[in-house]
Amino acid sequence: MQDTSTIKAEVRTPRGKGGARALRRQGRLPAIIYGRDFEPLAIDIDLDFSRREIRRPGFRTRLYDIDLNRDSTIRVLPHAVAFHPVTDDPIHLDFLRVGPDTRVTVEVPVAFLNQEVSPGLKRGGVLNIVRRTINVNCPAGLIPEAIEFDVSELEIGDSLHISHTQLDPAVKPTIGDRDFTVASIVAPSALVSAATAEEEEDEEAEEPETTDEPEDTPTEE
Known part of the structure; x- marks a missing residue:
């Protein structure tokens, strides 16, 4: 079992491709959390932090706690990463919400x-x-x-x-x-x-x- 890392994030309002590009210009990566019968939650996280984490070995098997400055965090597992076809930079990240009984x-x-x-x-x-x-x-x-x-x-x-x-x-x-x-x-x-x-x-x-x-x-x- 691996240690769990924390990712600071902000809730965002989806605004299509134009809004996603604007976020990335501000150094933020659009992401979404879904799973466990919850409504999908659109967030954005620090782009530089995301680049480093995505390139770490074992990224897709590592659990993270998403910190939205609320009373509790959301435990997630990285599920899918979309990359820019030319720069190979991450442009979107999907997280799967997990709980104690999630397989x-x-x-x-x-x-x-x-x-x-x-x-x-x-x-x-x-x-x-x-x-x-x-x-x-x-x-x-x-x-x-x-x-x-x-x-x-x-x-x-x-x-x-x-x-x-x-x-x-x-x-x-x-x-x-x-x-x-x-x-x-x-x-x-x-x-x-x-x-x-x-x-x-x-x-x-x-x-x-x-x-x-x-x-x-x-x-x-």
Whole structure:
């Protein structure tokens, strides 16, 4: 579970694209909060702060408290970001309102621990990452910062599957019908090429000699 950050915001009156552009010129980012059967709430937040947060790893799995200078804050999860097609600057942000019982489906990054002591990697193997993120469904308050896998005992040829990590019982991978592969330790291409060449040489050495003379064939009596 990650720490919750606070975003100071102001309620705004939607005024179309022209109003949104005017807000951005003032250093504010238009945003909206929706979900949990509440009416959508239009807000605006600091544009520079938004740029920094959006570029932080794990932005879409981090909970925020929206502070509107009221008696209480609104807990939200970033849902969607619209970017300018030329400048790549954020131009609008959607937040999902969440509560204690809200379950969400999010994409969580994968972290591989203890790579420096993995015997397979120390022997020159390569960590072949199959999945850099894993989709999970979980309570909003239990979103993992990362899903961690320990590679400290992996040899070349070993694989990591989703069953090799410890998740909170309430955190469920969206792929639930199989023990899917997350990563493996593979031999480097140079070693693979050398091994293949050796096998081909061995096969050539084992081939029987042939001559141009025909072999004796059995005759019918």
